[in-house]
Amino acid sequence: MSRIPHPEVDVPRQLPPRGLTRGGRNPRPWRDPRLRSTGALLTSLTALAATSLVAGPTTAEAAAGPCELRRTAAHHSEGLDTWNTAYPRPARTLDAVMVFLSFPDSPPLTTPEELAADHFPATSRFFEQASYGKFRLSPHPRREWVEMPRASMAYAIQRDWNAKRRAAYLRDALAAADPHVDFSRYDIVYFVADPDAPGVDSDATKVVNLDRPMRADGTDIRRVVTVFERHPPDRNVLAHETGHVFDLPDLYHRPTDGKGDWDTHVGDWDVMGSQFGLAPDLFGWHKWKLGWLESPQVRCVAAGAQRLTLEPLSAPATGGAVGGTRLAVVRTGPDTAIALEGRGAVGNDHAACTEGVLVYEVRNGTASGGGPIEVVDAHPETESCWGDSVYPQLADAPVRVGESFRVPGEDLRVEIDVEARTAAGAWTLRVAVG
Template structure:
């Protein structure tokens, strides 16, 4: 089973004159004949960046791809603060007879992915999956599309065109917010490294609705753990937090280790960082504390703890603004919820840079124990597995002269943290 994470790819779609945007087509075949020129790019479309925020520690959203600015929301993406409906379409090929049923493959991802987001969002977001019961047959052999991680744009376009066209007679795309295209994992041309999100530069108009992106799934059966949670995070404008070596070799997990599913779907503590939850709308102002210039002492509620265990107004995230587009974030991670498999607990500290693009280090976990590691047999990056501070420990942030001390625990399970400039 591969341990390589899966990057998101943006696809620019060019339309012929009089293209599909103005036409409601029940058959996507005609619509997709205009899906002609495709190019991989790192650009992202969206509303203009708005400056200013009611909270002084909220970094501004920038033009960086999947910027972690939290002062505004990019309306090009659905915000997961309500129920979103996802259709899961299963694609077979003429050169392979499926040996698993759509129902079996759907159970690889659901309800696990929905449960992950329900816990991460404290029940504020529901991902409602609608797996289709039958296989949709693609017109070409799986090998004809030359599926691979860094996919030829023309072949990828052909695959998307054929998939949407083949599914359209039986799928009403207007009923869904998210589209998952799941390939038969046993087809000879399917490459599990090709799983990714594809964004259309211009929406594809099908069934009277705009399809802005699709999730193309080429996983083995069973798939990599939490892989669909990772890819769905991109659908909500979350960045890749792993480090991709220039030559594709080396360690991918040096930025955040196990501490967020957008860093590694294999992490022991895959819950989303508190900062990402703030961006998505799952933490409100009452749960985020901006640290004043003079410093402060505060009690932090564990990030994964459910609301009923701690009350709905507990502070889960403390933020120290360090520049126009950077901040330090402080939160508590313990072995509950999505983080139940973690082998260490404590106060986690990380840098956030809203001007850094997806895959370029927008989040960096600070190693408060640089001379040691932990969980060598289970961690994706043991050097950061013991990054959290324990009770009685103090850490001074390099280059910032900010001291963070874990002063103790409360009876209710909170962690008392003292931050001193």
């Protein structure tokens, strides 16, 4: 059964920076066709809209290798040659404040402590494991309820939220919280609504990016995570939403009619696809983008045949060092790449349905929600883990030991032979490109 994921609210409208073009879906056939301050605040909120800081400033970091894709103007572009400094980079400890909002029409039935425990320490633990200890998300939950000035029904909270109603909600939330919270101390803001209030819709949990930042305590607030979760909440939902704060895209597919499967692009294999996934650790490509994997852990595979060993992506660092190769990349075009990584039942992937070498395509010009990453199914005729997997058709996607697999495509031949698995759990494989 497919579960509906939580969206991020922002529709890019900025023009691309000079030298970049607005990205679209790459037509090359690399995927199998069978794959499925309060005063200042009032002024700044007059232009609040569901928009995003897409292009933003860039860092001056040099490219790490020939298999990097450039960052484009696509919203949450999967290009990683530069970092969009409009977003905080999770390479250090980041402080997050949780503000708990009640409503005059509904006395809370829970406490802030109970709601904070719904998300922490689980969310911090997810990122600590995903980052190999390089990033720490430090939560600072408030101990009291902050009452909103209007009844919960007045805001018409819903998944596809009216922009004016959403603006009113954020304006009221920040104005109510400002006397109690020094927002200058925090990198991330979570506004957590009373889950039992009658106007609260759990499907409306999302990140709101602001075209014009809100202003409080001398600091700009460019995005807010609005949390409307039930108690207890969906699994890993806050890890998914926080990923957007770090410029990661939605990887799920949203059907145009609201019906059908949402998880056809990546299935269980990244929390940015589904917070319910059996193997929700972030793709190696995302760990590279965020700086948790560096050049020594990434192998660029050029023309010809190479043998390599892939350590399990989710295996922890040893002695503070991320050992071995965790990601292999084949550049397939100016804006596309094929990525290979070993996925085993360890760390955030401890409940993985199957183990092996996962193959997926990356497109730097495809925007969030449009399929910037798609898993390539090495077993398109079979399925696994019915009743547990969000998309059983991709639950057995990895190439297993003893199997050979040719990545579908016409312009470049990429063949993978998974030869063995070491006693320590790494996969040895041969990759032929040409």
